[in-house]
Amino acid sequence: MSASPPFIMVGGMAQMLFVLLAIVMVLKQHARAPQAAIIVGFGSALVFTYAHLLPTVFPGYQDSFVSPPHINVTWFSWFSALTEIGTGLVFAMAGIREVNSVRNPVL
Numbered sequence: 001m002s003a004s005p006p007f008i009m010v011g012g013m014a015q016m017l018f019v020l021l022a023i024v025m026v027l028k029q030h031a032r033a034p035q036a037a038i039i040v041g042f043g044s045a046l047v048f049t050y051a052h053l054l055p056t057v058f059p060g061y062q063d064s065f066v067s068p069p070h071i072n073v074t075w076f077s078w079f080s081a082l083t084e085i086g087t088g089l090v091f092a093m094a095g096i097r098e099v100n101s102v103r104n105p106v107l
Contacts, residue, residue, distance in 0.1 A: 004063045008051055015044055022091070034098040041092025045085045052081045 004012075022040040025033040056067035065073045065081065 005060050007061050008063045011047065011051065015047065019044065034095040034102070037095030038092045038099070041088045041090070041095060043088075045088035045092070048081065048084050048088065052077075053085075 018040050022033070022036040025036050030036075051062055052065050054062070054064060054066070056062050056064040065077060
C-alpha cells in the first residue's frame with residue numbers, strides 16, 4: 001500500500017463506498033438499483049483500468065502496473081486488478097439486463 005499515491009488510496013476508498021451503496025440498493029430492490037449498478041460497474045472498470053493498467057501519464061493520479069517503477073507489483077496485483085475490472089463489467093451488464101427486462105417484459 002505504501003507504493004500507491006495518496007490520490008489512488010482515497011479514490012479506492014471512495015470507489016468502495018459507491019460499490020457498497022450500489023450493492024445495498026440492489027439487495028433492497030431499490031427502483032434505481034439497475035442504474036446504480038450500470039454507473040458504478042462501468043465507472044469502476046474504467047477508473048481501475050486508467051489507474052492501474054494504462055501507462056503513467058499523471059504520476060500523482062496513477063499507480064500503473066506497466067510503467068516503471070513496478071513497486072510491489074506481483075501476479076496477485078494483476079489478478080486482483082483484472083478481477084476488479086471484470087466484476088465491474090459484470091455488475092454493469094446485470095444492470096443493463098435488468099433495465100432492458102423492465103422495458104420489454106416479453107423478451
